[in-house]
Amino acid sequence: MSDRAIRNLEHLRRSASTARVLNLLKVSDDHGHTDEWSEKPMFQTPSLNTSLIIKHRLRRNETDSFPGRRQVATKLVLPIDTADLKTGGRFVFVNQIGFERVMLEAFGLPAEHHDIRTLRLMDQLPSLDPFLLREQLRRGGVDAAPCYFAISEADLAKMSAFVEREIEPLVTLSIGKGVDATQSSARMASKILSNTPGDRLEALRMTLRLEPEQYQEGVFCWKGFLYYKWSLNSMMQDIVKVADEVASVSPWGPVDASSREYIKRGRGVLRSNIMQTCEKVSQTLKYYDQAYAGLTQRGDPLAFRDFLLEAPTLFTRLGDQLGAIQHIVSFWRFRFNANSPPVQVDELIDIFMDFETGLMGRNFDDLAAEFPV
CATH class of the missing domain: 1.20.140 (Butyryl-CoA Dehydrogenase, subunit A; domain 3)
Structure with a gap:
C-alpha cells in the first residue's frame, strides 16, 4: 500500500461515514461500549464489524476481477492493525471472481452466512447513504442497531414530512377532492417508508x-x-x-x-x-x-x-x-x-x-x- 493510500486510510478512520464510505471502525470506536452495538451488530464476524466498506470506482486493471461489466464495486477493507492504520490493510471486492472462496478461507464463512448476505445487500445499492442502507438491510432481514446509521431524528422527521407532501396528490386522487388528505397522507407515507x-x-x-x-x-x-x-x-x-x-x-x-x-x-x-x-x-x-x-x-x-x-x-x-x-x-x-x-x-x-x-x-x-x- 502506497504512502498516499495509507494517508487516505488514516483520514477515513477519523471521518464519519458518508454516502461512499461506511466507517465501521469509527462506529466501533464511538459505540463499541454500548449495549445496542453488541446486541444488534451489523456483522456477526468481529473483524468485519470494524472494517471499512467503500463504494469504489473500478480502475481499468480491476474490471476483469468481475464476471460482468460494472464501473463501481463494493470494497471491503480490513485494517491489519486497527490501532495503527499506517500498517495498511487487506481488501476484497464483494462479488469479485472467487469472492466466496476468499471469504471461506479468510473468515471461515460459507456462502449462505449472514455476513455474506449482508455484504451482498450492500453491493446491490449504488451508494452507502445511511437512510437507504438501513432500508435495504431491513428489507433483507438485517436489523442492525441505529448507531450504524448516521441519521438524526430531526432528519427522519423532515424526510417523513417531505414524503407526506409528495404523495398527497396521490392520496387525494384516491379519496377524492374536497376531503382533508393530511391524515391519510401521513399513514401512506409511513407505510411507504416502513415497507409495510x-x-x-x-x-x-x-x-x-x-x-x-x-x-x-x-x-x-x-x-x-x-x-x-x-x-x-x-x-x-x-x-x-x-x-x-x-x-x-x-x-x-x-x-x-x-x-x-x-x-x-x-x-x-x-x-x-x-x-x-x-x-x-x-x-x-x-x-x-x-x-x-x-x-x-x-x-x-x-x-x-x-x-x-x-x-x-x-x-x-x-x-x-x-x-x-x-x-x-x-x-x-x-x-x-x-x-x-x-x-x-x-x-x-x-x-x-x-x-x-x-x-x-x-x-x-x-x-x-x-x-x-
Whole structure:
C-alpha cells in the first residue's frame, strides 16, 4: 500500500461515514461500549464489524476481477492493525471472481452466512447513504442497531414530512377532492417508508398491473427517488458553498510548479464537474416528476408504471451521481472545518483526485437513449 493510500486510510478512520464510505471502525470506536452495538451488530464476524466498506470506482486493471461489466464495486477493507492504520490493510471486492472462496478461507464463512448476505445487500445499492442502507438491510432481514446509521431524528422527521407532501396528490386522487388528505397522507407515507403493506398500496399495484415482485422493487426505488430528491433540496446550499471553496482553496507550505499547475486546473474542473453532476441529478429526478404528474394530474397510470419498471436502473444511476456529491460535501466539511490542520500540497492533490474519480461520468449513453430525461 502506497504512502498516499495509507494517508487516505488514516483520514477515513477519523471521518464519519458518508454516502461512499461506511466507517465501521469509527462506529466501533464511538459505540463499541454500548449495549445496542453488541446486541444488534451489523456483522456477526468481529473483524468485519470494524472494517471499512467503500463504494469504489473500478480502475481499468480491476474490471476483469468481475464476471460482468460494472464501473463501481463494493470494497471491503480490513485494517491489519486497527490501532495503527499506517500498517495498511487487506481488501476484497464483494462479488469479485472467487469472492466466496476468499471469504471461506479468510473468515471461515460459507456462502449462505449472514455476513455474506449482508455484504451482498450492500453491493446491490449504488451508494452507502445511511437512510437507504438501513432500508435495504431491513428489507433483507438485517436489523442492525441505529448507531450504524448516521441519521438524526430531526432528519427522519423532515424526510417523513417531505414524503407526506409528495404523495398527497396521490392520496387525494384516491379519496377524492374536497376531503382533508393530511391524515391519510401521513399513514401512506409511513407505510411507504416502513415497507409495510396496506390496502391503498395494494390498490395502486392492481391499478398499475404489476406483479408483486416488480411492484416491491419499484416502490423501494421510488422511496430512493423521494429520498434523493429531498437530499438534493436540503443540500443545495452546502453544495454551492463547497464548490465555491474548491475553486479558491490553496495548500499550505511550498508548492512545486507541476503541483501548482495541477491544483490550478483542478479547482476549475472539479467545481464545474460538481455543478454538472447536480444538473444530471436534477434531470433524472424530472423524469420521475413527469411520470408522477401523469398519474396524479392527467389520470394516466402508464407513465408511472413504466417509471416503476425502469426505477431500479434509474435508481442506480441517480445514487451513483448523488452519492459522489454527498461524499464530497461530507468529506469537505470534515477536512476543512475551522479546527482542522492546514492541508498540504500532496494531500490536496489526493483529495482532488479522489473527488474527480468519484464524479467521473459513467457511460449512460444507452440509458439516456432508452430513458430520456
